[in-house]
Amino acid sequence: MTCQQCVGIERQFDDAVARRELKRYRRKGPSKMTRALLEALAGEGAEGATFLDVGGGVGALQHGLVEAGAVGGTNVDASPAYLAKAREEATERGYAERVRYISGNFVDVHHGLDDADLVTLDRVICCYHDMPALVDTSASKARRAYGLIYPRDRRLTRLAIGLLNFVQRLRRHPFRAYVHATEAVEARLQAHGLRRVYLRHWMLWQAAVFRREG
Numbered sequence: 503m504t505c506q507q508c509v510g511i512e513r514q515f516d517d518a519v520a521r522r523e524l525k526r527y528r529r530k531g532p533s534k535m536t537r538a539l540l541e542a543l544a545g546e547g548a549e550g551a552t553f554l555d556v557g558g559g560v561g562a563l564q565h566g567l568v569e570a571g572a573v574g575g576t577n578v579d580a581s582p583a584y585l586a587k588a589r590e591e592a593t594e595r596g597y598a599e600r601v602r603y604i605s606g607n608f609v610d611v612h613h614g615l616d617d618a619d620l621v622t623l624d625r626v627i628c629c630y631h632d633m634p635a636l637v638d639t640s641a642s643k644a645r646r647a648y649g650l651i652y653p654r655d656r657r658l659t660r661l662a663i664g665l666l667n668f669v670q671r672l673r674r675h676p677f678r679a680y681v682h683a684t685e686a687v688e689a690r691l692q693a694h695g696l697r698r699v700y701l702r703h704w705m706l707w708q709a710a711v712f713r714r715e716g
């Protein structure tokens with residue numbers, strides 16, 4: 503991958519992080535935010551649905567969607583280590599052959615990919631500098647609904663992410679996190695014919711589901 507942030511992502515989410523995260527997931531299951539998003543997506547009809555999970559990590563959303571009746575789909579991740587762990591867990595659960603695993607920057611690899619009923623980005627937008635490109639390319643693939651978790655656009659989040667980036671700079675680590683304006687994210691999704699039907703806030707994060715109109 504060529505972009506500077508993609509190099510940072512690969513280093514940030516390396517083998518050790520992916521191994522730790524899968525261990526945590528196996529012990530505790532999805533985070534409360536991911537659980538909330540899964541419930542909201544189930545309300546849009548997970549039974550028989552296909553998914554496109556961008557930046558799926560160890561696959562918490564994919565495993566949850568398959569438990570809720572999804573038939574399979576695609577997982578695109580800029581972290582090869584995370585992609586391998588998502589596949590490992592899906593293999594363990596007996597459904598890996600129903601998922602296409604693609605390593606790379608979604609913005610670069612989206613062209614050949616099928617549309618999906620449910621498109622998801624759980625804490626992904628905050629890891630990528632070019633929000634318009636990531637949202638436009640992923641939203642165009644959503645047949646039925648688009649679910650995402652991303653940072654709230656408020657002073658506290660900007661402070662937390664500013665501190666994180668400051669430490670990253672001191673460590674000379676290329677990965678940076680971003681707080682993209684909620685209004686700008688929502689405007690792009692609306693321009694793709696997606697209307698917000700679910701919103702939930704936590705201190706730093708928000709989960710939203712958008713449904714395709716018509």
Ligand SMILES: C[S@@+](CC[C@H](N)C(=O)[O-])C[C@H]1O[C@@H](n2cnc3c(N)ncnc32)[C@H](O)[C@@H]1O
Binds near residue numbers: 607
């Ligand atoms: C903070 S992790 C979240 C992982 C998982 N969704 C979760 O909530 O546990 C961010 C994920 O987004 C992926 N990512 C960020 N930007 C991406 C892009 N442009 N294309 C593909 N994956 C991306 C990273 O590789 C990583 O897997």
